[in-house]
Amino acid sequence: MNIYGDDPDPPHSAHSLRNTIKKFRRLHRGGSPRQQVLILLGWLLLVLATLRAFQHFAVPVSKPAFICQPSTHKHPLHISLPKEPDKVRLSHMRKTLQTIYDAHPPQPLNLDLKTFSSLEDFPPLEAIKTHTKISLADAQATRNSHVEVTKKLEAYPKDLYSGQGIVILAGGRYTGFATTGLGMLREIGSKLPIELWVKDQSEEREGWCAELAREGVACRRLSDYMDTELLNHGYQLKISTILFSSFEQVLFLDADNVPIVNPDIIFTSKSFTETGAVMWPDYWTHTGTPYLPYVVGLSDGPSELLRGDQTVESGQLVWDKRRHWKSLCLAAYYNYYGPQHYYTLITQGWAGWGDKDTFVIALRSLREDYYIVPHELRTLILNGTTDGIGMLQADPSKPGSYKPMFLHSNIIKWSVRSFLCEGCADQAIDPVAVSAYEDPMSPINRHLKEHRRIFALQDMLAMNIDPEPTIWRSFEHVACRSFWQDERLCNRTREHMEQTFGFQFQKSWSSPMFGGGGEQICLRTM
Numbered sequence: 001m002n003i004y005g006d007d008p009d010p011p012h013s014a015h016s017l018r019n020t021i022k023k024f025r026r027l028h029r030g031g032s033p034r035q036q037v038l039i040l041l042g043w044l045l046l047v048l049a050t051l052r053a054f055q056h057f058a059v060p061v062s063k064p065a066f067i068c069q070p071s072t073h074k075h076p077l078h079i080s081l082p083k084e085p086d087k088v089r090l091s092h093m094r095k096t097l098q099t100i101y102d103a104h105p106p107q108p109l110n111l112d113l114k115t116f117s118s119l120e121d122f123p124p125l126e127a128i129k130t131h132t133k134i135s136l137a138d139a140q141a142t143r144n145s146h147v148e149v150t151k152k153l154e155a156y157p158k159d160l161y162s163g164q165g166i167v168i169l170a171g172g173r174y175t176g177f178a179t180t181g182l183g184m185l186r187e188i189g190s191k192l193p194i195e196l197w198v199k200d201q202s203e204e205r206e207g208w209c210a211e212l213a214r215e216g217v218a219c220r221r222l223s224d225y226m227d228t229e230l231l232n233h234g235y236q237l238k239i240s241t242i243l244f245s246s247f248e249q250v251l252f253l254d255a256d257n258v259p260i261v262n263p264d265i266i267f268t269s270k271s272f273t274e275t276g277a278v279m280w281p282d283y284w285t286h287t288g289t290p291y292l293p294y295v296v297g298l299s300d301g302p303s304e305l306l307r308g309d310q311t312v313e314s315g316q317l318v319w320d321k322r323r324h325w326k327s328l329c330l331a332a333y334y335n336y337y338g339p340q341h342y343y344t345l346i347t348q349g350w351a352g353w354g355d356k357d358t359f360v361i362a363l364r365s366l367r368e369d370y371y372i373v374p375h376e377l378r379t380l381i382l383n384g385t386t387d388g389i390g391m392l393q394a395d396p397s398k399p400g401s402y403k404p405m406f407l408h409s410n411i412i413k414w415s416v417r418s419f420l421c422e423g424c425a426d427q428a429i430d431p432v433a434v435s436a437y438e439d440p441m442s443p444i445n446r447h448l449k450e451h452r453r454i455f456a457l458q459d460m461l462a463m464n465i466d467p468e469p470t471i472w473r474s475f476e477h478v479a480c481r482s483f484w485q486d487e488r489l490c491n492r493t494r495e496h497m498e499q500t501f502g503f504q505f506q507k508s509w510s511s512p513m514f515g516g517g518g519e520q521i522c523l524r525t526m
Helices: 010-027 033-055 087-103 125-130 136-152 174-187 206-213 234-244 263-268 291-295 325-336 338-347 358-365 416-420 445-449 457-462 468-480 487-501
Strands: 065-069 164-169 194-198 217-221 249-254 257-259 277-285 310-320 378-381 388-394 404-408 503-507 519-525
Touching: 087 136, 087 234, 087 325, 136 291, 136 325, 164 174, 164 234, 174 194, 174 257, 174 416, 174 468, 194 206, 194 234, 206 217, 234 249, 234 310, 234 325, 234 338, 249 257, 249 263, 277 358, 291 338, 310 358, 310 388, 310 404, 325 338, 325 358, 338 358, 416 468, 416 487, 468 487, 487 503
Parallel strands: 164 194, 164 249, 194 217
Antiparallel strands: 065 519, 249 310, 257 404, 277 310, 378 388, 388 404, 503 519
């Protein structure tokens, strides 16, 4: 194997070049102006062919060998941008929904949120039953409002949405985390178009958006479709991005979610095609108030119907709007009143308070089909410790066997700038207060300074995966050749990759001007 490819016969290529040169010399001795132009073009093509031939010359290397592959960022997958959403129709739809929601608030409008005495131990049943105080009259009024909302939800809007794609919500410090997930999607071969959403123009990075467009990623602002001042909590943003997205079938990913296997197959999996909604389990079971099943129409009174049900985590979510339009709008209603009422009604302040279970409750309320991945999520452990640092969620296309697909980085969030940037607190664009490299108290500080893996290799190999080197490839692109590039950050990133994984960086012989790699990333193979 050679570091530029596997061309077995470079002498033949050189011989072909010599013959081509002789032909051009004979043609150049005379001819019309048109022939002269054609000859000049021929010489330019010859230069390109020469560069290509040199790129494929065999270069003997000693063991260990290096496999060099250009980043997909340098060789785009030619993915078309998603279509521009119809802002006028979508804004009108949002106002129509808001009018319905405003007319039918829950009671009380502000439900008292109290945390349990311990968030370490799962609360006992009696504590769950009596934790949140709701009168029967308020529960009845909220149920009546819920009934009216479901009656008034309009049918699926024709010709408003189309196709399949990925939606990611970024903004603030989560923009840095999104750089990793976006990079990984293209590194692992996803060819789905992507919409990257932020709250408003203040969170948009114009230069980065222009760069992302070349990879089939479109930047969107929620403020173009609605008054974002109405959203008083970050948990309310997710449902809005799904509603406003141009896609009919959506894979939503949190900004701190790092796909480790190409997720495009989900849309053709049986779990999705048969149900139109796919969700993943969370750690704990349901902790909602007994009035929740009554309010959403699942029971005729306070009930323990949901007790023991597995909750879901919405770091990743797949949704077909055509099949589940009304349940999506109902989930939007829960989120509209989420911080004041529904988040507490659903969890009572136990871990997971927020938007995550509003989706499955809406589906259950309207008796619609959905699929929850049957494999328990697995906790990733920090190398050399017993500390959990992330959640591994399984591939829904393989119900019979566990195969990881998503790394939801709920504890240690992956971003090259938050990992290795030094002095970024003073940067004008998205400053990083203190990076893990700078912070001696960070749990990964020594891993970075001593060039150790974040994940234990034996744990990865036991699951037949090893995503960390690929994540660092995405890091290298961000640090060295993107809108966020920084020389010191680039050098530190490459040093860690060389020392930890055996990466090597070298120039390609082909010029980027002619479509060559310019610089290649090589990985040591033993």
